[in-house]
Amino acid sequence: MRPRLPLAAEIALARAAARLSRLARTGGGTTLPGKLLTRIDPDALDRLAARLPLGSALVSATNGKTTTCSMVAEILSPRVRLAHNRSGANLVSGVASTLLAADGAQLGLFEVDEGALPDVARRVRPRAVCLGNLFRDQLDRYGELEHVAERWRASVRELPEGARLVLNGDDPQVGDLARERAGALVFGLDDPRHAQPGLQHAADSKWCLRCGTPYEYAAAYIGHLGDYRCPACGHGRPPLDSCARDIELAGLESVSFELVTPAGARRVRLPLPGLYNVYNAVAAASLAGVLGASLDEIVVGLERFSAAFGRFERIRIGDRQLLMLLVKNPAGANEAVRTLLAGGAPRLALIALNDEIADGRDVSWIWDVDFEPLLAELDGVVASGERAAELALRCKYAGFAEDAIEVEPDLARALDRGLARTSPGGELVCLPTYTAMLAVRQIVAQRGYARPYWEHAA
Amino acid sequence: MIAVRVGHLYPDYLNIYADRGNIAVLARRAAWRGLAVELEAIGVGDPLDPDAHDLLYVGGGQDREQALIAPDLAARGDALLAAAATGTPVLAVCGGYQLLGRFYRERSGQELPGAGVFPLHTVAGERRMIGDVLLECELEPGERRTLAGFENHAGRTRLDADATPLGRVVAGFGNDGESGYEGCRVGNALGTYLHGPLLPRNPWLADWLLARAVERRTGERPSFEPLADDLEREAHAVSARRARHRGGRF
Known part of the structure; x- marks a missing residue:
């Protein structure tokens, strides 16, 4: 076995690589130092994460993970020093690079690639995991949706004791994970006025997880996200702990809604457009609440938010x-x-x-x-x-x-x-x-x- | 106006690789030739009359969706064989291609029954075969053409010894990653792993299918005037280049 460098020496080496990457103009050093570090010491990420006094939270989804994670950062950052992979480098190497660059961070907040979630979760041992949605996406890279869902389920089962799940109940595959762990916080939308007339062509999980019968939707909001129920076996959306109600879309500028949480309800004006950003905001509010943010902090953070880049x-x-x-x-x-x-x-x-x-x-x-x-x-x-x-x-x-x-x-x-x-x-x-x-x-x-x-x- | 009757099997279940792009190409190119298209979705339990369609299409799905429709499709074997026997052109892509064979054996050993239109069977392998593909085909004697597309399948498809493949693999994996062949042809019925979708960047195949559909309908094979296919040629060239540079191989 190779002798292992002290963690401090490994960190210094990997940080030098980040500076080199920027000097060489090959990139921003957002993944290279992490790659190098994991090459020197495959367990370095585990040890770096273990040093965070307030632990870590992970956010994964096909769509909205960058925005959701940035919203949580906006809510928490006035009070907590974060290690946050803001640039979107969301594989093991990106998370490691972020931890390397975040001296004195108290809490790790990481968006994680859907495929990388099991590996990152095993290493980082998060105290909370927020899972947003699963849509067909880059089948050449991720494989089929069902397989990603199976890997998520296995990963959720292995989470440390006491880790909290924050789940989008409107997605059948994601909402069903609530059964894997007590105390999961389930969120969704509750405003059928914004439902689509029918399921979109790109809707994916539209057959009952249990029996294969097509779900019936009281409201379908985006793709297969919505209020579903199987007419044959009764499998349906779990009860929502947090939700958005009374949603008002204001063109390209903003959207407002009533945010209903276990800690109370408040009107939120989000300076971003679209129903999908309401999902992101409710996910962020739910995760931030689990991480200890007050309802006031949540509302202020969401209303101050500006779009994640691109x-x-x-x-x-x-x-x-x-x-x-x-x-x-x-x-x-x-x-x-x-x-x-x-x-x-x-x-x-x-x-x-x-x-x-x-x-x-x-x-x-x-x-x-x-x-x-x-x-x-x-x-x-x-x-x-x-x-x-x-x-x-x-x-x-x-x-x-x-x-x-x-x-x-x-x-x-x-x-x-x-x-x-x-x-x-x-x-x-x-x-x-x-x-x-x-x-x-x-x-x-x-x-x-x-x-x-x-x-x-x- | 001649109406071409297109039957699309299980569009709600088998649509993972943009199968509706293939349908759009058939419909538009038919319209540009002054043909009407009557599109019918055939779902689980719907009747399938072998004389009711001039062209049949089956797309691909994820494992779960394919398992949900496999028994229904297998039970239609006789109707599909009867349709194919009278010259009805069929295009089956990816999962649809596998399920028109005799069976699909999953990694667990469990078998999904097939409709038995194509003389082949498929066995799931360990590694998926993913990447750009380029084929050379000769559907008409002396007319060599290429097909460019994308493949993503775990199944290794084994053709019977006397079966005819759709084409020779120029770049990519093909049926099983080792035979050097891709797809299968029985008369006017074609099965292939190539999506992308297949027809927009290979419009000659869309025209081949449409001509046979018209022949099935009227008894006469039309000769279509060529269309302005500059964009299609450009898309084909890019896709073919991708296959040559980064097509899959073991």
Whole structure:
């Protein structure tokens, strides 16, 4: 067995790697130091996490984990020093890197990749785990939804004694985990006025977990999230401990709702649009409450929140503005479309589809997105990214006029085209996949309009 | 106006790899040729008359969904065979392809029965075969074409000795990662692992299926005027390049 360095020496070495990574301009040092550290000492993460006096909390979901986690950070940060992987590096290496960079942190707050949850949970031994939703997403990387759900169930069973679960009861697969552990806090939405007329095409867990009969929905809010019940065996949504009621959507600007928690109910005005952000806010409020935040702190934190980067982010570019809505899977993209439409549809959209590992190499998911209502409002589409042509086909076979589709795989040129077609004072809507979003931010940063992504980690 | 009757089996269950993109391509390209499309969803327990459709489509699902419909699909073997025997074109993708074979054996050893349209069976393997794929096919003698798509399957599909594959693997895994072949063809019935979806970036195959559907309907095979397929060609080229650069292999 190799002699082990003292933890302090390992930390110093890995931190030097972070500085090197920034100097070499290869990135922000958000994953490299953690990778190096786990190479030197596979148990380093376990030991780093064990040093946190207030322990750790984990947040995972297909959609909304970055935003939910950032909301919790906004709520807790006035009172607690956090180690928070704000830049979205959410694998074991990212969590380790965050802990390395967070001297004097009291509480670890980590968003965790769905596939990495079992490994991170085993090492970090969290005191609370918040699980949001499971949608079809990057099947080439994660495999089938059921398998992710099975791994989550096994992981939940192995959590340390006393760890609290915070679960979205509106998702059948996630809500059912409440049976695995006493004292789970279940959240959801309770406002059928905002239900969809029917299940979306991209709805996934729509067959009863127990008997396979199609669920009946009293209300379906997003994909298969909602108030479901099996007509055959009765398996249904567990009772909600926290929820949002009386939701008022205010276009692209904000949403307000009554936040109902075990500690009482309060009206919240969230400065973010969309029903999906109500789910994120209720999840964040529930987790923050479990971590000891008062209802006052929760409301103040949520009302002060601004979007996590790339998620409904506005960047001023000269006399025009860029509005970026990250899209990465059908359920999330459907919500981006729904939110845009609620705010008054744009005339032009720049859509950018890459197929790197972080985007999903399999681009078939764009055909499961309900782009049609957005396309019906648009005069033009600029299709960009490595798979621009596939995206253009998606629009063409939706019945969109082929001559209104501009195909420009190069992101910088596509951005120029989009901006040129936006009038001064106007806003260009951009729907990028993950690596396209990072690339667009980099292009904009090089032109002096936005900060590089790792500065958000500071 | 000629109406092509398309039967889509289990669209609520088998739709994981954007199967509706394939249906959209069939419908649009038919419309551009002045054909009407009558699309019918065939669900669990619905009747299936072998004479009622000019084209049948079966997509792919996740394991759970496939297990939910497998008994119903297996019970339709005779109707599907009768339809195929009269020249009805069939396109079965991924899970649908597996379940039109004789059986699918899971890792646990449990077997899902198949409809028996294709002379093959599938056994789940340990590693999934995931990646871009490029095939070379010759559906008509002398007409060599390529198909570009994406595969993601744990099943190893073994064709009977006298069965005809859909194509030769240029890059990617194919049926089992070792035979060098992909898919299966019985007359006008085609089964394949390629999604992506398959038809938008391979429109020639959509036209091949539509021509046979019209022939099934009218007794005459039409010769379609070519369409402006520049975007389709570009998408095909990118996908083919992906397969050559990063297609799966063991």
